[in-house]
Amino acid sequence: SDSLEFFRPNWNAPLSNFPKKVPQDMPDIIFQMSSGLYGVRDNEGKFDPERYQKTMAFCKMTEIKLAQGAKQTGGKLAAEKVSESVAYYRNIPANKAVVSPNRFPYAHDMNELFDFVAQLQKLSKKPVGIKIVISSREGIEEFAREMQRRNENNILGIPDFISIDGGDGGSATAPLFLMDRVGFHVND
Secondary structure, eight states, rough: OOOOOOOOTTTSSSSSSSOSSHHHHHOOEEEOOOOOTTSSTTTTBOOOOOHHHHHHTTEEEEEEOOOTTTTTOOOOOOOOGOOOOOOOHHTOTTOEEEEOOOTTTSOOOOSHHHHHHHHHHHHOOOOOEEEEEOHHHHHHHHHHHHHHHHHHHHHOOOSSEEEEEESOOOOOOHHHHTTTTSSSOOOO
16 A cells, blocks of 8 residues: 555553564654653653663664754744644653753763663664764764773773764754854864
């Protein structure tokens, strides 16, 4: 059939009821985990490992989106855009405005971020990557040093891939002042 099918899993079902492999008729989906942890959060907004495993039953890999800093107040989704379907998949109340934090909750330092990557890799048994903006040479060097340290010491949590989010780092939802100044190319 050429019709589209809308999958609506029962999130309350036990994990054992979810597919062990991504169903053949599913498109290749990359789960993008943002600072709001939408789709993998509990009712209080905290990371829910079981919900993450259920979500990953339908996804090929995870991309952690760290490039939210240009939105100094975080991402905003107006109440009228939070439909029943959006609320269902994000695990948020329908018809209520949502504000995402401007910082990823498990990235207060490099060690915490890479430990979180290790947790996701272990839970999903699938690739986990990080989407970043390179705004300074020092920042990316710190990132690379942590990956090297973990590799040399056989410590889990090295990202399987890294996505670079544009040279100027701004998005259409960021204030123009920040769009023009966040994540400039390094001229060294």
